[in-house]
Amino acid sequence: MAQRLRVALAGYGMAGRGIHRPQLVAAGFEIAAISTSSPARVEQARSDEPAAQIVPDLDALLEVPDLDLVVLATPSGSHANHLTAAVAAGVPTVVDKPITVDAPSACKAVDAAAQAATPLTVFQNRRWDSPHLAARKLLDEGRLGDLVRYEFRWERWRPEPKQRWREQATAAEGGGLLLDLGTHLVDSAVDLFGPVRSVFATVEAHTTVAEDAAVLICRHAGGAVSELSTTSLAGAPGPRLRVTGTRGTFLVTEFESEPNGFPGFSAEPGCVGWLVRGDDRTPVPTVRAERTFYEQVAIALRSNDIQAALPVDPWDAVHTAEVIDAARASARSWQAVDISVCG
Template sequence: MSKPLRVGLIGYGYAGKTFHAPLIHATPALSLVAVASSRPADVIADWPDVAVKTDPAALITRPDIDLVVIATPNDTHAPLARAALAAGKHVVVDKPFTLDVAEAEALVDAAREAGRQLSVFHNRRWDADFLALRRLLADGVLGRVTEFQSRFDRYRPTVRQRWREGAGPGAGLWFDLGPHLVDQAVALFGVPQAVSANLAIRRDGGKAVDDALVVLHYPTLRAVLGASMLVSGGTPRFLVHGTLASFEKHGLDEQENQLKAGLTPAHADWGVDPIPGRLHRWVDDHPQSEAVPMPRGDYPAFYAAVAEAIHGRAPNPVPAEDAVAVMLVLEAAIRASDTNSLVRL
C-alpha cells in the first residue's frame, strides 16, 4: 500500500475548518501535515499535531507536501493555485474555482504544463439527494427531462460582517451557492446553449448579491436555478419533471450539519438523509406517488478519489475542465443579469 500523501491546507475559516480538514483527516490515503492560517490558535486547538504557518508561501514551498488544498477567500484562489502548481504540487481548490473564465483556463494550462492533478471541491455531487436523482435519470425512471428546478435557500435576514457578504470581488450568494447549483446542472445535462438571470440584493443593508434566479436554456430542457437568503421554508430542493414521471425532494443534505456538529464519516449515521424524495407519475390514468429513499451522502468519496487520481489509478473526480464550464455559466449569468438579456454560450 502506498504511503499517505502529505497534505497542506491553506485557509482555516468556515470551509477549511468544517469541510476540508475533517474530510482529509478521514481519508486513509491522505495525511494532513500543515495548515496555513491567519488564525493559528484555532488550528492548534483543533489539530495540535499539525504544523501551522501564517504565510501560505511557507506551506507551498515545503518540499514534503504532495497536495495543497486551497480554502481561502475567493479572490485568492487563482494566485495561490498558480503558486502551488509552480512549486510542483497537486492542488484542490474550493469552489468557486476562480473569479472568471480567463483565470480558470490559465490554471488548467498551468496544471497541464506542471503535470499535476488540479481538482475543484464540488462536494455536492455527493449529496444524498443528488446521488438519488442521478440514479433515477440513469435508470430512465423520469423519461426525458423537460424541466429541472434546483434551489438552495437560507434564511439569514441580517447581513453579517464577513467577506462573503461584503462588496469585494468574489463575494455574494452567486459565487457562494451558485457554483453548487451550476455544477450539478452541468454534471447532469452539460453546458447550456444560453443563460438568462436576475441577480439582486434584497436584504436591508446588503452589499452583495443575496438572491439569484438563473435559467439555463437547453434545446428541449429548461433548468431553473435559485438561491436566496430570505427563504424560511416551503420550497423544494429539487423538482424535476420528465415525460414519464416527476421527482420532488425537500430538505438539504445532512453532511454539512454533521461536520459542523463534529461527526466523522465513521459515524453510523453519516450521510443519512431522513427525508425521502417523492416520485409522482400516472398509472392507468390515475396519479400515484411513492417515496424515494435516499442513498447515503458521500463527501469522503471526493478526497479518496483525489488520492487515487494522484497515484494514477483513477480519474480526477472533478477535473478542472469541469470547473471551467461552471465558471463559464457563472460569468454568463452575471452578464445576463447586468444587461437584462439572454446570453448565448
C-alpha cells in the same frame, strides 16, 4: 497499509476547518501543515492538529517538504493568485469552489496547470450528494419519462447578513451567492445534462454587497432546461430539488440544516425524497456514493495518471465560471446570453 498522504491546508476558517479538514481526515489523509494568519485560528489549528506545522501564509505552506497535496480553502478572491503559486510549486492541488471569480482567470489558471503538468481539481463535492445521485438514477432508469424541467434550489432565511467576506465583499473580490452557492447549482446541472449553451438570469443584491438572490434558466446543449435559484431571503424556501418528467416528478424538500418549506413531503427513513404522480407518491431510497470526493483524490494521487484520475475535471469549473459570467451579463441586459467558451 499504504503510507498516509500528506496534505497542506491553506486557510482555516469555515471552509478549511469546518468542511475540508473533517473530510480529509475521514479519507485517511495526514494534515501535515496548515496556514492561517489569524491568532485565534492558529490556536484552533494547534488544538485540532497538534502534529501539524502551522505557518502564516501560502508561501510558507508550499515550502513544507514532502507534500502530496495542497488544498486551497482560502477566500474566493484570492484563488487566482494562490493557484498560480501552487501550480508553480508543482504540488497537486484541490481548490475550493469557485475556482476563481470569473471565466478568464479560471481559464488562465487551468491552462497554466496543464502547461506545468501540475494536477488540479476543484471541490465540487455536491456531485456525490444523495439527491443528485438519486436524480441521476431515476433519469437513467427512465422512471421520470422525458425530462420537462430540472429545478435545483439553495434557498435559506438569513435576512441579517453575517459579517464576513462572503457577504461583505464585491463579486470581483469573491463575494455573493452566485460564486458561493451558485457554483454548486450550475455544476450539478451540467453534471447531469451537459454544457450550458445559453442562460437567462436575474441577479439582485438586497442586503449584501454582492448578490443575495439569483435565478438562472439554462438551456443545455442536449436541449434540457434547468432552473437554478439561490437566495438568503427565502422565508419559505422552495423545494430543494424538483425534477419533472412526462411520467412523474422527483421531489426533495429537505437539505441539511436548511428550513423545510414542505414538511408534508419530509423523506421517510432510509429515503431521500419522493416520486410523485398527482396524489400518488412513492418514497425514493437514499443513494450513497461509492467514495467521497477526497477518497477519490487519494486514489488519484496513488495512480499512474493523477490528473486523469482526479474526481472533477478543472475545465468543468471553467465552464461553470462561464455560465456565471453569462448570468451576470443577462441580468444587466434582461436578455438570454450565449455562453462564451474559453480559448
